[in-house]
Amino acid sequence: MKNNEILVLAEQNYGKIHPVTYELIGKGSELAAKTGGFVSCLLVGPSGIPCEELCYRGASPVYYMEAHCFENADEMLFKENIVSALKDIHPQMVLIGATTFGRSLAPRIAGALNTGLTADCTDLQVDEDGRIIQIRPAFSDNILAHIKTVTDPQMATIRYKEFNEADRDTTRSVDIRKLTPACTVSGIEILSTQELGGVDVTKADVIVAAGRGFKKKEDLVLAEDLAKTLGGVMAASRALVDAGMVSSQIQVGYSGHRVKPKIYIACGISGAPQHLAGMKESGTIIAINSDPSAPIFKVADIGYVGDLYEILPMLTERFRKERTK
Numbered sequence: 001m002k003n004n005e006i007l008v009l010a011e012q013n014y015g016k017i018h019p020v021t022y023e024l025i026g027k028g029s030e031l032a033a034k035t036g037g038f039v040s041c042l043l044v045g046p047s048g049i050p051c052e053e054l055c056y057r058g059a060s061p062v063y064y065m066e067a068h069c070f071e072n073a074d075e076m077l078f079k080e081n082i083v084s085a086l087k088d089i090h091p092q093m094v095l096i097g098a099t100t101f102g103r104s105l106a107p108r109i110a111g112a113l114n115t116g117l118t119a120d121c122t123d124l125q126v127d128e129d130g131r132i133i134q135i136r137p138a139f140s141d142n143i144l145a146h147i148k149t150v151t152d153p154q155m156a157t158i159r160y161k162e163f164n165e166a167d168r169d170t171t172r173s174v175d176i177r178k179l180t181p182a183c184t185v186s187g188i189e190i191l192s193t194q195e196l197g198g199v200d201v202t203k204a205d206v207i208v209a210a211g212r213g214f215k216k217k218e219d220l221v222l223a224e225d226l227a228k229t230l231g232g233v234m235a236a237s238r239a240l241v242d243a244g245m246v247s248s249q250i251q252v253g254y255s256g257h258r259v260k261p262k263i264y265i266a267c268g269i270s271g272a273p274q275h276l277a278g279m280k281e282s283g284t285i286i287a288i289n290s291d292p293s294a295p296i297f298k299v300a301d302i303g304y305v306g307d308l309y310e311i312l313p314m315l316t317e318r319f320r321k322e323r324t325k
């Protein structure tokens with residue numbers, strides 16, 4: 001039987017809870033206040049995760065399915081176990097972070113439950129019947145689609161950094177329910193992001209993003225150097241991903257990652273709406289572009305009009321000197 005439970009699928013990485021989980025608990029609590037329901041969390045992970053933290057953020061109960069095999073992000077193994085748990089819990093709604101792992105996991109779960117899924121939502125509301133309206137940009141961000149799934153549970157992935165994290169209150173009661181895994185063996189060999197040589201652009205405080213203004217792959221060292229000097233990471237526009245110059249793991253934008261670093265330096269990026277969709281909430285935006293009419297300057301706090309091949313080495317040198325002072 002269906003209940004009025006809004007279940008947040010907690011994401012963890014080697015036992016550390018991903019902050020998107022706290023954002024979803026916050027939004028879920030807002031929705032539950034309107035539906036008369038409650039927010040719970042399902043955490044699938046290795047032993048020893050301090051899951052009372054999820055209760056302090058407002059989730060109750062927290063279902064904790066723990067086993068050593070959940071140390072690796074194996075979508076198939078997670079899917080089997082999550083589907084089994086959801087069949088017992090029967091939540092009204094399941095919220096999943098639109099992280100790389102969440103985006104890969106959610107459609108597998110929805111498929112197995114034979115239910116609908118709205119991907120990459122930017123907002124959620126409640127209609128007069130207490131059903132959740134899932135809102136997401138559509139047609140290249142030109143409209144905001146309002147979607148209601150007619151199947152249960154309603155499922156949505158929500159972009160990271162879209163909502164504020166739920167407040168932490170250690171006086172909240174702690175209700176943790178241990179679940180037994182349905183399956184603990186997978187035939188898939190998992191490589192970690194580090195093993196794959198990747199970086200997580202969503203967690204960086206400083207991002208130096210490269211666009212089509214870079215003529216050759218080897219020239220990207222200019223962006224990498226500046227990123228390293230500032231203690232940040234390099235990201236890229238889709239143009240460079242499509243050109244095969246960088247991995248899609250570092251793509252920022254509508255069909256890439258949504259980022260909110262303290263400093264975002266866009267180098268040779270025009271500022272197409274699909275790129276802005278992924279970075280416009282950044283703290284300070286610095287743009288380097290040879291075309292003074294490039295749209296990126298409309299969202300930039302600081303703009304350099306000129307050739308990135310001259311400006312980047314100058315900036316790197318200047319920051320390097322500042323750091324060694």
Ligand SMILES: Cc1cc2nc3c(=O)[nH]c(=O)nc-3n(C[C@H](O)[C@H](O)[C@H](O)COP(=O)(O)OP(=O)(O)OC[C@H]3O[C@@H](n4cnc5c(N)ncnc54)[C@H](O)[C@@H]3O)c2cc1C
Binds near residue numbers: 214255269288306307
């Ligand atoms: C459904 C859909 C989803 C998409 N998703 C994404 C996404 O997630 N992320 C994304 O980025 N794009 C996405 N796009 C593509 C997007 O529309 C743009 O095509 C893309 O962002 C352009 O990348 P760019 O700014 O690097 O290249 P361009 O638009 O070609 O801009 C290059 C810029 O570099 C400047 N330049 C050139 N030489 C120099 C130089 N020597 N020094 C300084 N400046 C220089 C130019 O003046 C220009 O402004 C998507 C498109 C669609 C249709």
